[in-house]
């Protein structure tokens with residue numbers, strides 16, 4: 012603990028021992044051995060509540076110092092100084108003994124010892140009383156105090172006590188040493204006093220104030236909050252509601268398995284002893300709901316809907332003699348009294364009778380506060396906080412409200428022009444909006460800002476580091492260039508290489524506007540002397556492949572090489588055949604040399620291909636992960652395309668980067684245009700173009716960390732017809748209807764995919780339909796229409812043959828497992844039936860559905876559900892064919908309780924509230940905003956508050972997979 016006044020006074024190292032005398036003694040001994048017995052005096056009290064009480068209650072601070080000195084074993088402050096000094100030893104010697112202690116080493120040796128900084132205790136409340144208070148101390152003591160403080164400052168590089176960065180207390184361990192070593196190295200520009208003082212006095216420092224500044228909080232609450240990790244106002248405010256509830260929150264018709272969240276009143280709460288060792292607590296909550304159609308968004312219209320009264324039964328069993336005693340059950344049931352207002356969330360476990368539902372995985376939170384009822388009636392969303400570290404949501408909610416009260420409107424370090432440009436609320440409004448929204452749109456708007464911050468500071472930190480430390484002139488220019496214009500940096504068609512233009516002309520269609528934009532943007536990147544790292548994202552069937560082919564032609568034309576890596580052999584063959592068919596019209600000498608390399612390529616052939624790649628004879632290779640094998644060497648690899656990139660591991664993707672081209676002497680292209688290799692380029696890593704239809708979190712995280720740029724294809728090729736989607740129950744009636752539809756489709760000349768969840772029937776999963784078993788029965792049923800069977804256990808050539816037969820129309824029905832999910836392109840396939848569709852994720856079903864409707868033929872897709880209860884989830888696919896919407900809907904259906912705050916599959920620890928599947932746009936904006944700020948001020952000298960904020964954020968760390 013350190014004591015400070017207007018001048019630093021003295022620092023006392025306090026040791027806190029918890030749990031057991033023996034342990035305390037051992038800790039004490041070890042600690043003394045580590046530090047030397049002097050100059051520390053251990054306080055032998057097991058529990059320091061006395062110290063805490065002192066800190067909380069003693070208003071006369073000079074009295075405090077006296078009491079503390081007595082507490083740690085001295086009669087008064089003078090005695091403390093005298094006794095600490097060995098006979099004949101000067102205070103300077105004492106201080107130098109202190110200096111020798113190597114705290115980092117000690118903490119490494121004894122993990123139970125934690126070094127951190129504690130909140131300084133102000134000795135003097137105000138400066139007017141200063142002189143009087145100071146006089147109360149002896150001259151000797153004052154000298155010692157001032158001297159020691161100065162020495163300690165230099166010895167441990169203490170920061171100025173009033174610096175906000177020094178006020179983050181550490182968590183107490185078994186034994187804690189309060190010491191003022193900063194946890195994060197600040198990047199405050201100390202050379203600029205103006206900036207520093209500005210930063211320190213600015214109101215964003217309130218965020219990093221100890222929670223002890225919260226009004227109306229008891230010391231017990233402080234302690235609870237601190238033990239739960241809530242040391243600062245910022246920590247509290249960053250604890251976001253996991254969801255919002257309002258009185259009449261319509262969820263559509265309530266069905267089995269559905270997640271609901273409602274508010275209501277407790278009708279009864281009783282504890283029943285079921286057996287001698289089994290007890291049941293049953294709470295019944297009555298709620299009013301408005302029944303309406305399943306809303307397509309979180310917000311829904313209430314018009315034309317009917318109010319209905321329902322009862323939620325929340326049952327909890329307790330086993331064991333102790334927990335099934337009537338006394339215990341009575342205690343539990345007394346927690347909820349009849350008439351209490353509560354919020355309930357959970358999943359419907361059983362529909363007991365009309366209007367009565369049993370819930371599972373539920374939570375029940377009491378609604379506290381007088382005016383709450385009227386608030387709810389006004390349909391103001393009520394934040395529901397997740398509990399953390401055993402802290403009750405109600406305490407967290409209350410503390411957050413208190414923190415909001417001391418927040419100043421001037422808390423935002425982000426420059427106002429950035430807020431205006433990117434249409435963001437300021438930070439004050441954002442915190443108010445997320446914790447106390449007037450309506451859901453305000454919460455959404457606030458959420459946008461907070462997500463922006465997550466991305467923005469990450470981008471800013473990363474770019475700042477790049478500029479500061481490793482930034483070359485070229486990189487700096489690159490950043491500046493990008494920042495200057497918000498429009499796409501593109502190379503127009505006229506400036507494309509002759510080979511690229513030729514391929515464009517060979518296409519049987521014209522590119523869609525966003526395909527064209529994408530190619531122009533990528534070619535612009537390819538002409539840069541720094542490696543591109545770009546993600547091409549577009550919904551299934553939007554035509555990403557041709558965009559990548561054109562990019563490959565651009566580099567091949569310049570005499571460099573292109574590698575196109577796909578996750579399956581089927582896809583490699585498909586792409587290879589597609590490209591070679593497009594190049595067929597080219598004259599011999601202008602036709603680039605393209606190769607196919609997969610695991611099934613014969614040894615002899617693969618040797619020839621690898622030789623060709625090494626010598627530069629082969630310009631482009633399409634293949635599976637053989638492309639990144641050590642033995643595959645390139646002469647001048649310039650672009651690596653990674654299709655369906657989420658299917659590859661990070662390491663696999665990274666291995667392309669190690670394939671630097673080592674020789675440029677073999678360059679054969681006649682037109683090297685702006686790509687002419689300079690010295691710096693000779694060993695440049697290849698450009699990387701990753702493609703994905705699924706905006707999975709990891710992908711977008713890479714967009715941040717890997718400095719990956721994002722290109723999105725937002726339109727579909729013309730003439731595409733919407734796929735008519737139906738979700739049906741797979742009972743006899745459902746199957747009969749499906750077979751009839753198949754017959755109609757086949758008569759009409761269509762082709763049908765039948766997708767099965769498993770290859771062979773399984774005893775363990777009798778309810779699942781298998782592809783091999785289906786094959787025989789479908790053949791019989793659809794006599795005259797040849798059938799094919801495709802699954803992952805087949806040999807590569809068999810798969811290829813089956814797929815080719817289906818493509819050519821030789822077979823009209825293809826029974827398959829989900830192997831066709833990735834990239835299979837049969838443009839005239841017009842119908843798909845998915846068996847046991849509930850076994851697949853919504854996004855996966857969307858991908859599967861994307862295998863039909865890839866041409867101009869009207870298509871349909873039927874999802875057969877095993878039971879009616881799983882139909883609602885599948886019906887979401889009937890309503891939309893937008894991948895982003897479906898990713899969102901999937902999350903909602905899995906449980907809107909996970910909307911905010913709580914981690915889920917789509918979350919990364921660094922982004923507590925961003926859902927990366929749907930927040931990609933904000934990421935892009937944050938990137939631009941960070942660039943804008945850095946262009947205006949490379950070292951952030953113009954934005955000192957921003958710089959302080961950046962230093963307060965967690966240091967960047969590598970993301971886990």
Ligand SMILES: Nc1ncnc2c1ncn2[C@@H]1O[C@H](COP(=O)(O)OP(=O)(O)OP(=O)(O)O)[C@@H](O)[C@H]1O
Nearest residue numbers: 520521522523551552553554555556557704728834
């Ligand atoms: N501009 C266009 N006009 C007409 N057809 C197009 C156009 N672009 C691509 N296509 C065709 O659309 C089909 C789907 O294209 P492609 O396979 O590239 O999609 P994709 O984006 O890779 O989809 P997936 O994610 O499903 O693999 C192909 O048959 C392709 O020839």
